[in-house]
Amino acid sequence: MSEVIIEVKDLMFTYGKSQVKAVDGLSFKVKKGEIFGLLGPSGAGKSTTQKILTRLLKGYGGTITYLGKDLSAYDNTFYEDIGVGFELPVHFSKLTGEENMAFFSRLYRKQVDVAPLLKRVGLYEDKDKMVGSYSKGMKMRLNFVRALLNDPKVLFLDEVTNGLDPKNARIIKDMIRAFKEQGGTVILTTHLMNDVEELCDNIAFISGGRIKEIATPRELKIKYGKRILDVEYALNGKTKQNTFDLDGLSNNDTFMSILKNHDIETMHSGETSLDDIFIKVTGESIHE
Amino acid sequence: MNNFGTLLKGEFQRLSKYKIMQAGIGVSLLWVATLFLIGPDDAGMFLPLFVFMDVSLMTVLLIGSGLFYERQENTLKTLLITPTKFSHIIYSKLITAVIIALQSALILGLLGYFFFDVGIQFHYLIAFTVLISFMHAMLGFVFAVLLKDFPSLLASIMLYMIVFAFPSIFYALDILSTTWSYILIISPTHASMLLVELAFGEPVNGWMIVVSIVYLIVITLVFAKWIVFPNYFKKAIED
Numbered sequence: 001m002s003e004v005i006i007e008v009k010d011l012m013f014t015y016g017k018s019q020v021k022a023v024d025g026l027s028f029k030v031k032k033g034e035i036f037g038l039l040g041p042s043g044a045g046k047s048t049t050q051k052i053l054t055r056l057l058k059g060y061g062g063t064i065t066y067l068g069k070d071l072s073a074y075d076n077t078f079y080e081d082i083g084v085g086f087e088l089p090v091h092f093s094k095l096t097g098e099e100n101m102a103f104f105s106r107l108y109r110k111q112v113d114v115a116p117l118l119k120r121v122g123l124y125e126d127k128d129k130m131v132g133s134y135s136k137g138m139k140m141r142l143n144f145v146r147a148l149l150n151d152p153k154v155l156f157l158d159e160v161t162n163g164l165d166p167k168n169a170r171i172i173k174d175m176i177r178a179f180k181e182q183g184g185t186v187i188l189t190t191h192l193m194n195d196v197e198e199l200c201d202n203i204a205f206i207s208g209g210r211i212k213e214i215a216t217p218r219e220l221k222i223k224y225g226k227r228i229l230d231v232e233y234a235l236n237g238k239t240k241q242n243t244f245d246l247d248g249l250s251n252n253d254t255f256m257s258i259l260k261n262h263d264i265e266t267m268h269s270g271e272t273s274l275d276d277i278f279i280k281v282t283g284e285s286i287h288e
Numbered sequence: 289m290n291n292f293g294t295l296l297k298g299e300f301q302r303l304s305k306y307k308i309m310q311a312g313i314g315v316s317l318l319w320v321a322t323l324f325l326i327g328p329d330d331a332g333m334f335l336p337l338f339v340f341m342d343v344s345l346m347t348v349l350l351i352g353s354g355l356f357y358e359r360q361e362n363t364l365k366t367l368l369i370t371p372t373k374f375s376h377i378i379y380s381k382l383i384t385a386v387i388i389a390l391q392s393a394l395i396l397g398l399l400g401y402f403f404f405d406v407g408i409q410f411h412y413l414i415a416f417t418v419l420i421s422f423m424h425a426m427l428g429f430v431f432a433v434l435l436k437d438f439p440s441l442l443a444s445i446m447l448y449m450i451v452f453a454f455p456s457i458f459y460a461l462d463i464l465s466t467t468w469s470y471i472l473i474i475s476p477t478h479a480s481m482l483l484v485e486l487a488f489g490e491p492v493n494g495w496m497i498v499v500s501i502v503y504l505i506v507i508t509l510v511f512a513k514w515i516v517f518p519n520y521f522k523k524a525i526e527d
Contacts, residue, residue: 015526054369056525079371090366094305103301106294107370146366 002031005067005154005185006053012061013048022048023060024209030202035176035186037200039193039278045209046189047087050156053187054084080109083152087159087189089139090146093132097123097142100131101149108150117145121171136163144172148179155179158189173198193274203274207282217274224277226270231255233262246270291372295380306357308350309388315346316392320399331404335396336488337460339413340420340481342392345453347421348445351385351428356438364524374521382425389421390414400488412487419501420480423508427476429516433523452477460485469496479503 006029013023023045030036038046051057053064055071055078064071066078091100101114118124121141131139140163147155157176161169176186176199190196196203197217204214213220227246232239244255246269258264272280303309319338323331358364367377397413400406427448431441456478458464464472472478479500486492 051525056365056368076371076373079369082369084366084369086362086365088362090362092302092305092363093361095302099301103294103298104366104370107291107367107372109371 002033004029005032005034006030006187007065008049008053008062009064010062011049011052011064013045013052013057013059015048021209023052025062026204026206026209026211027062028204028211028214030185030187032185033180033183034201035180035188035199037196037203038187038189038206039191039196039203039274040206040282041191044206046206047158048209049206050158050187050189054082054156055079080150081152082154082156083147083150085143085147085155085157085160087162089131089136089143091131091139091142094130096128096130097134098127100142101145104146105149110151112149112151114145114149117148120175121145122168137165137168140164141168141172144175153184155184155186156189157186159192160188160190161192161195169195193278196274205278205281212281213277220274220277221271224280225272228270229255230266230268230270231258232265232267233258234265235262239265291370292376292380295372295376296383299380299384303354303384303388306354308354312346312350312388312392313395316342316395319396323396323399323404328404331400332406332488333461335400335404335406336481336484336490337457339393339396339417339488340456340460340477340484341453342396343389343417343421343484344424344477344480345445345449346392347385347389347424348428348431348448350388351381351425352431352441352445353438354381355428355432356441359432359524364521368521368525375517378429378516378520381429382422385425385428386418386421390417393417397487407489409487409489412483416480416483416487419504420483423476423480423504423511426508426511426516429520430511433515433519448477451475456481469493473499473503476504476507 008029009027011023011026012021014021026045026049028036038049040046048057052060053071055074066074071078091097092103095103097118098114101118105111105114115124118127121144123138123141123145126134126138131142134142140160144160147157155176160176161172164172173195176188180186186199188195188200200217202214202216203220205212215223229244229246229249230241231244232241234240242254242258244252249255300309319342323335323338326334364377368374393413397408397410401408431444435441435444452475455464455468455472456475459468459472459478460481469478473496482492482496482500486497
């Protein structure tokens with residue numbers, strides 16, 4: 001059984017004098033080597049949860065343990081273990097990309113060679129340019145490199161592919177997968193279902209500060225999908241459509257006859273998308 | 289190099305890259321040019337005034353603008369997830385501001401000493417510059433905690449000048465009578481002004497010196513304990 005890295009029990013948090021709980025009784029576990037997705041629309045409480053887990057917000061209710069020890073018992077050396085990729089660019093705009101990385105790197109005991117990371121995300125050629133001249137996509141890629149500077153065990157990533165074109169989003173997703181394959185653990189906060197489907201082993205849907213559903217993407221699809229198969233086929237020059245139950249499909253004579261005697265045009269199972277599941281589970285749209 | 293050293297080095301690097309240090313030196317040179325225009329007869333009267341402006345108002349502006357840049361660029365958040373003590377982040381900024389103020393005060397002090405024959409007690413000048421600039425740097429943090437944006441910072445510094453600094457300047461230029469000295473002591477700028485005048489060899493009442501030093505220390509501690517340390521990071525995180 002995999003080691004539990006982070007365990008959250010009945011987590012509660014309220015900002016200042018607000019009457020509304022930003023986080024209201026969250027409980028979940030993140031195992032070593034897992035990519036855990038926190039999903040939800042804006043204001044759902046996912047970024048607040050991440051800020052609590054990274055010890056930026058104090059005064060929460062409930063308990064959080066990191067490697068079996070209460071999170072509040074850690075001092076700032078906890079940050080030697082983790083890397084955080086923020087949703088917005090977090091760099092000094094009048095320093096170059098390389099100067100930014102060099103400065104932050106020196107604050108850690110363990111440091112990685114930055115050049116290969118910059119090369120991997122396609123920023124090596126621009127390392128001597130001031131970050132202020134970077135595009136948003138470049139700044140987000142630098143954010144990701146910043147999160148890896150101390151060779152962390154756990155990565156907290158907030159909307160990490162936000163503002164990236166498909167090619168660069170692919171590079172970042174490949175790097176996240178490689179990080180996982182090397183034993184790293186990732187907590188991914190996002191509202192982008194593509195990222196979730198591609199990367200996450202487990203996901204928690206959050207709405208109104210509460211977890212509405214927590215499972216693997218496959219379990220959710222099975223739970224919320226329809227066990228049907230839609231088949232479109234050609235008959236006398238026209239398209240015909242039939243729907244079959246997945247249960248007992250191999251014994252369904254009509255289905256078998258269509259397969260044998262007609263040209264199949266399309267075939268779709270009743271599998272639902274994570275977008276649809278989210279709307280079903282929370283009653284809210286996932287997109288901002 | 290430990291993290292505090294790294295932070296301090298980073299502060300100086302950014303002061304230079306963001307041209308804040310150059311602007312500070314530029315202002316000092318402006319004072320130097322003004323002193324040469326005023327001439328040796330009146331330079332002795334204006335020199336403490338220029339030092340006072342540099343180590344107090346310029347310090348608030350320097351640290352305040354740096355902190356607003358930092359807020360705009362979200363860089364404090366990424367510093368807070370490093371194994372660095374929160375207090376070290378604040379102290380590195382305060383110490384940088386003090387060093388910049390010392391640089392300005394010494395440029396003007398040495399100029400006065402060598403070119404205008406002004407009697408300067410350098411040990412006082414250094415000690416009081418540290419105290420005054422530290423207090424005003426803390427005030428810069430207070431503004432960063434309480435205010436929303438850079439224009440509000442500029443407006444607040446202007447208000448601070450009008451309410452606190454101008455009366456002290458008028459007093460220093462003998463526009464206000466000596467009676468005002470006892471009223472103005474409630475102003476942190478006046479306490480600062482008295483200490484700068486002492487460093488430039490002007491006669492200052494003994495107990496006024498003590499009151500000024502204690503007052504500046506107390507204000508600094510109050511700002512630090514009740515406004516800056518409890519709220520500065522909280523505000524950055526919740527932004």
